[in-house]
Amino acid sequence: MASKLPFELNNPKIFHDKALVGGEFVEAKSGKRFDVYDPGSGKVWATAPAMGPEDVDDAIKKAAEAFESYRKVNPRQRAKWMLKWDQLIRDNFDDIAKIVTYECGKPLKEAQGELEYSLGFTWWFAGEAERVQGTVQVPAAPNRRVFTVKQPIGVAVALVPWNFPVAMILRKVSAALAAGCPMVVKPSPETPFSVSALAYLAQEAGFPKGVFSVLPTSMENTPALSEALCRHELVKKVTFTGSTRVGKLVAKICADGLKKVTLELGGNCPFIIFDDADLDYAAEQLMALKYRHAGQACISANRVFVQKGIYSKFAEVLAAKTRALKVGHGASPDTTMGPVTALRALDNAEAQVADALSHGGKVVAGGKRLQNTPGYDGGYFFEPTLITGGTDQMLIAREETFAPVLGLFEFETEEEVVRRANDTSMGLASYFFTKDVDRTWRLLENLEAGMIGMNTGNQSAAEAPFGGIKESGYGKESGKDVAINEYLITKTGTLTLK
Numbered sequence: 267m268a269s270k271l272p273f274e275l276n277n278p279k280i281f282h283d284k285a286l287v288g289g290e291f292v293e294a295k296s297g298k299r300f301d302v303y304d305p306g307s308g309k310v311w312a313t314a315p316a317m318g319p320e321d322v323d324d325a326i327k328k329a330a331e332a333f334e335s336y337r338k339v340n341p342r343q344r345a346k347w348m349l350k351w352d353q354l355i356r357d358n359f360d361d362i363a364k365i366v367t368y369e370c371g372k373p374l375k376e377a378q379g380e381l382e383y384s385l386g387f388t389w390w391f392a393g394e395a396e397r398v399q400g401t402v403q404v405p406a407a408p409n410r411r412v413f414t415v416k417q418p419i420g421v422a423v424a425l426v427p428w429n430f431p432v433a434m435i436l437r438k439v440s441a442a443l444a445a446g447c448p449m450v451v452k453p454s455p456e457t458p459f460s461v462s463a464l465a466y467l468a469q470e471a472g473f474p475k476g477v478f479s480v481l482p483t484s485m486e487n488t489p490a491l492s493e494a495l496c497r498h499e500l501v502k503k504v505t506f507t508g509s510t511r512v513g514k515l516v517a518k519i520c521a522d523g524l525k526k527v528t529l530e531l532g533g534n535c536p537f538i539i540f541d542d543a544d545l546d547y548a549a550e551q552l553m554a555l556k557y558r559h560a561g562q563a564c565i566s567a568n569r570v571f572v573q574k575g576i577y578s579k580f581a582e583v584l585a586a587k588t589r590a591l592k593v594g595h596g597a598s599p600d601t602t603m604g605p606v607t608a609l610r611a612l613d614n615a616e617a618q619v620a621d622a623l624s625h626g627g628k629v630v631a632g633g634k635r636l637q638n639t640p641g642y643d644g645g646y647f648f649e650p651t652l653i654t655g656g657t658d659q660m661l662i663a664r665e666e667t668f669a670p671v672l673g674l675f676e677f678e679t680e681e682e683v684v685r686r687a688n689d690t691s692m693g694l695a696s697y698f699f700t701k702d703v704d705r706t707w708r709l710l711e712n713l714e715a716g717m718i719g720m721n722t723g724n725q726s727a728a729e730a731p732f733g734g735i736k737e738s739g740y741g742k743e744s745g746k747d748v749a750i751n752e753y754l755i756t757k758t759g760t761l762t763l764k
């Protein structure tokens with residue numbers, strides 16, 4: 267346990283700054299540790315073991331041993347452990363939220379919101395555990411019966427990003443454990459502690475040792491550790507959430523072992539407002555979607571298309587709301603937007619703003635780095651930024667911004683905006699606002715994305731299948747049947763009746 271944290275915990279037992287292998291908290295074999303920074307101050311606040319490829323075999327073998335007995339545990343027992351886990355997470359709700367705020371910078375209220383949303387997954391997958399079913403069929407051939415049975419696939423590995431460190435874990439681990447599969451998680455170097463807290467609580471809830479392991483590591487060790495995990499012969503399933511660039515690398519490595527893979531990758535999500543929409547409501551939804559975690563959500567609005575007749579009015583409303591955001595450390599109660607999680611994101615945001623200006627865009631709110639200005643010290647702060655006069659050639663149109671930088675793009679017709687919205691290699695989420703029912707159906711069918719928000723910016727829930735198309739990846743991570751199936755194999759039995 268860490269000696270001194272920059273905040274108080276009601277239950278210090280949940281904080282672990284070690285790896286979890288086979289149910290035991292351990293150091294890396296190399297003995298190396300790495301620094302974890304508070305993005306709100308730019309200072310180191312804790313350290314964690316830098317696990318390496320040499321630590322992988324032990325962790326996977328222990329998970330594989332655990333699989334031999336865990337696969338035989340009946341689904342109701344798994345569901346009971348899941349619900350106990352759910353309760354323990356609720357009991358430690360504020361402590362876990364604090365850890366998330368110090369790891370990734372988001373305001374405490376947002377961290378609590380993330381936890382509340384994430385507990386949908388423990389609850390949902392407790393139910394899914396008992397809904398795994400096979401089939402019986404009478405085929406064309408005489409005297410035959412065909413059966414299918416579903417079984418857990420085996421040891422699963424999760425490689426996860428830092429932006430929703432609790433949601434990513436509960437979404438993946440709950441599905442795996444419900445299906446009967448142990449999971450080994452490699453968190454991002456920025457966020458190793460919220461996952462250790464969740465894993466500790468899973469053991470406290472009764473899940474057997476070795477079914478949930480955590481291998482934190484440094485940025486430097488990340489590629490080698492991830493590759494060793496994906497290549498291990500006892501790993502049967504890999505689930506990756508992160509950038510499209512790294513997702514493609516992971517898919518190539520997994521292809522060598524023909525492993526089942528789920529890829530939740532980047533987005534470049536269009537958010538379309540037609541001139542018949544309720545403007546204030548659309549603006550509120552956009553603010554919540556875009557500036558949540560300082561713009562660092564995969565399903566965040568990236569390109570905001572506003573119809574010509576309402577463009578100026580909407581820009582005014584939005585600029586006022588953007589200027590009203592209170593930027594500060596996530597732990598300060600009046601903060602409504604925190605820092606970006608990684609220092610490199612500030613350079614990226616600056617480059618996006620400079621590029622937009624060079625293409626004729628106008629900054630109507632924000633636009634600057636706040637780090638090292640009075641009141642912000644070394645924290646990774648950037649002003650919430652609104653750019654009007656967006657064109658499809660700008661970086662903010664072509665790339666995922668992943669920062670509090672938002673561009674407004676004007677359009678005239680539905681046909682034009684659908685073409686422009688789809689003009690991207692990504693296909694994660696799309697949003698539109700209109701009161702026209704016919705148009706609602708047309709857009710649901712014509713927008714190229716795995717998830718479509720219709721008059722809402724808030725469409726993610728444990729009950730709804732989550733996942734993208736095109737270069738945003740494949741596989742689904744929540745929703746009925748589909749998500750748990752990612753951790754199951756289907757076996758076919760054929761019987762001839764005599």
Ligand code: NAD
Nearest residue numbers: 425426427428453454489492508509512530531532533564
């Ligand atoms: P990332 O791709 O850099 O990292 C994701 C994971 O891969 C992390 O665990 C990281 O440590 C690991 N990783 C990094 N480089 C690696 C390498 N060379 N080899 C193997 N593993 C490596 O992404 P990020 O910066 O952590 O997260 C931001 C990206 O994630 C954005 O593109 C965002 O859209 C995407 N994302 C997608 C979803 C979704 O559900 N579709 C959700 C959240 C984030």
